[in-house]
Amino acid sequence: MDILGTYDVIVVGAGHAGIEAAHAAAVLGAKTAVFTLSLDFIGNMPCNPSIGGTAKGHLVREVDALGGLMGIAADATFLQSRMLNRGKGPAVHSLRVQTDRKRYHIWMKHALELTPNLDIHQAEVVAADIQDGQICGIVTQLGGYYACKALVIATGTSLGGRIFVGEAHYDSGPDGTHAATALTQSLVAQGFTLRRFKTGTPARVHRRSIDFSKLERQPGDPDSELQPFSFLTRTPMHNKVDCYIAYTNPQMHRIILDNLHRSPLYGGDIQGVGPRYCPSIEDKVVRFKEKERHPIFVEPCGEDTEEMYLQGLSSSLPECVQNEMYRAIRGFENIEIMRPAYAIEYDCVDPTTLKPTLESKVAAGVYGAGQFNGTSGYEEAAAQGLLAGLNAARHALGKPELVLARHTSYLGTLVDDLVTKGVMDPYRMMTSRSEYRLSLRQDNADERLTPIGREFGLVDDARWAAFCRDREIKQQELKRLETTRVRMADLRALAPADAELGESGGTALELLRRPAVSYAMITQLIGAGEGITPAMAQRIETEIRYAGYIAREERIIRDIRRHESVAIPEDFDYAPLEMLTLEAREKLQKIRPRNLAQAGRIPGVSPSDLAQLSLILLKANRTQNGETL
Known part of the structure; x- marks a missing residue:
């Protein structure tokens, strides 16, 4: 084969994971190629036209801080903040x-170009x-062969993708792209453990068919309060559109329940496991029968399109049922569906077969990212x-790879949870997934x-400056606040008459500790x-107001670091440890933790097991160093 x-690095997929992986690998000096089913x-x-949200906004800021593209692109193409x-x-x-969905695509495509x-x-x-357990290259549908030292699989929902709309x-x-079924077969044949997950996408409807006078207006923040995602964005920001809120009702719920047998989710056609925290409208109506209504967020897809996105209404019901149930909603009586809602099943890997670098334990040089790793969300x-691309490049170039501890970032927490x-x-x-969330704020x-991005080569001179x-x-x-005194009078x-300001003045920093x-x-x-x-x-x-709480969290982190310093050899044999x-x-x-801290987070490893393992590792280290026990 020619x-x-x-x-050095090949990236499969050019969605949100593939973009950051390809960009990171190339910035690090690796000769990189990204393959996509369509440049368009x-x-x-394919789901909601938005970036960020609870905990997700933290991730965007972290991608930006490390030198990624998502935050800059979101700032350049936002409609409302x-x-x-x-x-x-x-x-x-x-x-x-x-x-703006289309502008975001154009911005990202040009950034890669x-x-x-x-x-x-x-x-x-x-x-x-x-x-021999090492990636050597990839084969395309046209029979082309491309050699590589590292491969990042970022296939999104296209890997083994299957669409469901009713029967x-x-x-x-x-969005009508074809499924990548052959790659699934290749990975399974190579020993990868794959599973089926499922997600859903709501309908897109025509703006002219909505009676906005019957909906709740949801404006953005005042322009004077808008904050960018990227730490590099300095230009003023302005909201361009409003969003709206509609609500389901008992009549709509009855239509869904009467047609539940036509849902492939309840009929047994869908075998994939769906997202627990973003259920379909069928799931909501069945699981929360006591609720008389659920909110629907009506959001524009762009400035130059009349398509509106109905967040909160993902469904796999037949199109005719979708028409009926939408029109039972106040303000949607004359709704025109432009793209019906659908469910999609896809293949993904068992993330416990990945290392904390996101490299596969099955084949050296193969990395996973995004929905391929079992996650949801852009x-x-x-x-x-970004992490997979960085590590793939450093693997190809023979350099040490990056592992982010969970106390460093939401990204570190995410990867640690997965593997x-x-x-x-x-x-x-979600913010609740991190035990260090006061230290892992989006603002810092x-x-x-x-500094980590700079050390590993992703942060350029302009961003560092x-x-x-x-x-x-x-x-x-902070120094000015610490040295400038303010009189209580x-x-x-300035303060309201009933404000509890204390009895005396002090430095500005001392006063800022008062609520x-x-x-x-x-x-x-x-x-x-x-x-x-x-x-x-x-x-x-x-930072001034919560200094005491932050300091307490930092003490906990220092204790955790001691456990992280106790490394466990990759080939350590646990089988003989009958204690x-x-x-x-x-x-x-199975998991093969890198250190004692990670071992303690594995479900099924008790504090007693961890204590015994700690003693065994301590004894092994002392023996290796020639110490007398």
Whole structure:
């Protein structure tokens, strides 16, 4: 077979995971190629036209801090921006934007085209050539062979994709692309453990068919309060559209229940496991019978299209039933469906067969990212793609790879959950998944991760200079607040009469620890610090106000690091360790944790097992170092 190209890294798929993987690998100097079923679907948004959301916004900021593309693209193509969870603590504040679906695709496609060291191919990859446990190349549908040292599989829902709409079902990827079934067969033949997952997409409807006067208007945040995703974005931001909220009702629920036998989800045609935290409308009506209504978020797909997206109404019911149930909703009486809702099944890997670098344990040099790893969501995919692409490039170039501990980032938490605990359904990132969420806020992603991105070669000089400048501005402002005194009489003149400000004045920093005192109040008295943006002001106020809690969390992290420093050899044999339970030995043998901390997070490994393992490792290390026990 003729070799048509030789690369360091090949990426299969150009969705959100594939984009970040290809970009990261190429930026690191690896000769890279990305293969996609269609150039017209690079950066496609087959589900909701939005970026971010609760915990997902954290991931976008982390991708940006590490040198990725998603945050910059979202800032360049957003239609409406809202900071979620403002009524809660800063740890769970999460940015979410409505995005122009077509413009996002165009932006991402052009960004890849401008990336040095990166070739883009429109072709279906039908086989991975693995020899002696090592990736050697890939084969396309046209019979082309491309050699590589590392391969990133980022196939989204196209791998073994199958669409369901009522009684109709057929092989397909999202939005009418064809399914990649041959690659599934190749991977299974090579020893990969695959499973079937399922997700759903709501209908797109025509704007003119909606009576918006009957819906609740949902505007974005005031323009003066808008914050970008990217730490590089400095231009003013402006909302361009409104979103709206409609509600289901008992009449609609009755239509669904009367037609439940026509749903492939309940008829048994769909075998894949669906996302627990994003159920179809059929699931909602069945599982939450006591609820008389569920919200529907009506969102525009772009500035130059009349398509509207109905978030919260994913379904696999027949098109005729969809028409009937939508028209039972207030404001949707004359709805015109442009694209019916559908469910899609797809193939993905068991993530416990991956290392924390996202490299497969089955074949050296093969990495997984995104829905192939059992996750859901654009943001989870992009974050994994960046890590997989970075590590694939460093593998190909013979350099040490990056493992992010879970206390460093939501990305580290996500990967640790996948490879240590595995998944039973599509994984979605949530703030509750992190035990360190006060330290892993979205506002400090740059301080946590940009130095790491710089060390591993992803952060360029311009981003590093911007980061250093922001860090200096913050340090100067903290020093100014620490040394500038404020009189209580002046502060009382600004505050409401019933505000609990304390008895005496003090430094600005001391006063900011009091709940009733804000940074905005302080700056009215002492002026604003030079170069302080609204986002930076909020970060400074958070860090001062929650300093005690953050310090406590950092002490916990230091304790965890001690366990992470106890490395476990990759070929360590757990079978003879009869002092451990049989379940613990089986789980440890399968997962093969890198260190004692990861071992302790494996389901089935008890604290007693961990204590015994710790003593065994300590004894082994002392023996290896020649110490007398």
